[in-house]
Amino acid sequence: MRFEIITIFPEFFTSIFENGILRRALAEGLVSMGVHDLRAFTHDRHRTVDDRPFGGGEGMVLKPEPLAEALASLGIEPKAQRLASNAAQAGPPQVVLLSAQGRPFTQAMARELAATERVVLICGRYEGVDERVNELYCDMELSIGDYVLSGGELAAAVVVDATMRLLPGVLGNEASGDFESFGVADAEIADAGDGVPRSQHGAGGLLDYPHYTRPAEFGGLRVPETLLNGDHAGIRRWRREQQLRKTLANRPDLLEGAALSKEDRKLLEAIRGEAE
Numbered sequence: 321m322r323f324e325i326i327t328i329f330p331e332f333f334t335s336i337f338e339n340g341i342l343r344r345a346l347a348e349g350l351v352s353m354g355v356h357d358l359r360a361f362t363h364d365r366h367r368t369v370d371d372r373p374f375g376g377g378e379g380m381v382l383k384p385e386p387l388a389e390a391l392a393s394l395g396i397e398p399k400a401q402r403l404a405s406n407a408a409q410a411g412p413p414q415v416v417l418l419s420a421q422g423r424p425f426t427q428a429m430a431r432e433l434a435a436t437e438r439v440v441l442i443c444g445r446y447e448g449v450d451e452r453v454n455e456l457y458c459d460m461e462l463s464i465g466d467y468v469l470s471g472g473e474l475a476a477a478v479v480v481d482a483t484m485r486l487l488p489g490v491l492g493n494e495a496s497g498d499f500e501s502f503g504v505a506d507a508e509i510a511d512a513g514d515g516v517p518r519s520q521h522g523a524g525g526l527l528d529y530p531h532y533t534r535p536a537e538f539g540g541l542r543v544p545e546t547l548l549n550g551d552h553a554g555i556r557r558w559r560r561e562q563q564l565r566k567t568l569a570n571r572p573d574l575l576e577g578a579a580l581s582k583e584d585r586k587l588l589e590a591i592r593g594e595a596e
């Protein structure tokens with residue numbers, strides 16, 4: 321998979337992907353990245369990328385011409401042409417505009433992008449990007465949350481990080497992306513082969529369970545006994561209950577769309593009952 325990032329601050333990305341899993345994925349060629357300086361597509365002495373907004377108002381707006389040229393240099397045609405010429409091909413590139421006005425970027429969206437061969441990320445600055453760039457070229461606008469950043473670079477880094485760790489081979493354990501917060505629905509997870517279905521601890525759209533490591537006692541708190549006794553089925557049940565507890569406490573909205581079994585629903589009822 322390849323990411324292309326268009327930005328006025330290419331240096332922002334020089335160190336951000338030089339650590340951990342992402343560095344290894346890049347080094348091993350599981351993913352590749354092109355960072356493109358928008359100013360390289362200007363033709364005036366000042367390398368101007370922005371201009372005042374029509375209609376007046378605060379701030380500046382990223383001009384459409386340098387962005388269109390940057391996209392053309394990547395072989396990205398306007399959407400209408402692209403869709404027509406790619407109609408017969410699988411996996412046309414996704415052109416994404418990072419924007420506070422975008423659809424929320426979620427784990428499901430990261431999975432969708434991870435199935436794409438090439439994703440182009442346009443980083444806005446100032447008041448944003450001339451809307452015609454969005455209309456003509458972008459397949460979607462993505463927001464990483466309900467707050468306003470000063471530029472799309474941090475958002476692009478978030479999208480790249482969350483997406484590329486879902487690519488085959490990037491995480492040590494192929495399945496670990498399934499078992500984290502917002503993981504796949506239980507039914508999609510294969511049997512572990514040890515007699516206890518993996519589905520008992522698939523995230524199924526819930527938040528992850530709490531994790532502990534040594535020492536077994538810290539700050540007066542002991543690791544839950546269940547995790548110490550080697551009863552794997554018991555551990556899975558405990559973890560599932562913790563997922564339900566955390567999700568109910570921190571993100572009750574996720575319970576609406578989560579893949580819940582009959583047992584989960586019973587547990588939830590009991591947990592809700594405790595609070596009364």
Ligand code: SAM
Nearest residue numbers: 418419420444447448463464468469471472475
């Ligand atoms: N005028 C815009 C608004 O009110 O929606 C805010 C522009 S913001 C200061 C500059 C750039 O930061 C945007 O063009 C976008 O690329 C990026 N940005 C800001 N917040 C974002 C968010 N929540 N998600 C993704 N990108 C964001």
